[in-house]
Amino acid sequence: MEGKEYKILEQKMCKELEMLEQKYQGSPAEMSVQDLDKIDKLYHALKSMATYNAMKEAEEYNEEGMSGDGYSGRRGRAANGRYVSRDAGPQMSGYGYSGGYDDGYSGHYPMMPPRYPRW
DSSP, X not given: OOGGGXXXXXXXXXXXXXXXXXXXXXXXXXXXXXXXHHHHHHHHHHHHHHHHHHHHHHHHHHHHHHSSSSOOOOEEEOTTSOEEETTSOXXXXXXXXXXXXXXXSOSOXXXXXXXXXXX
């Protein structure tokens, strides 16, 4: 089931929130507990719907990526925290953008000259 099937529900929830906003706009009245509960539930439902749709979209993306060329588009994190393709294989492990070259510096540019103590 695609999230598009539930588009009317999303529209109705947004309309409910708009009506509540209009009810309190310019009004000195305090918000009722019932209205606050309704707002909480509507936002929770919208957030859950957005999460569900994003997960389904990602699932479909991964399924499409596996068909045809054999690349899934899946990514993970290497031990050093960088994003890497899970499909890269062992030939690429351990190499960053520098192709394995390590000069002992962190990659910051420009490098500052060493500090000497002032006498």
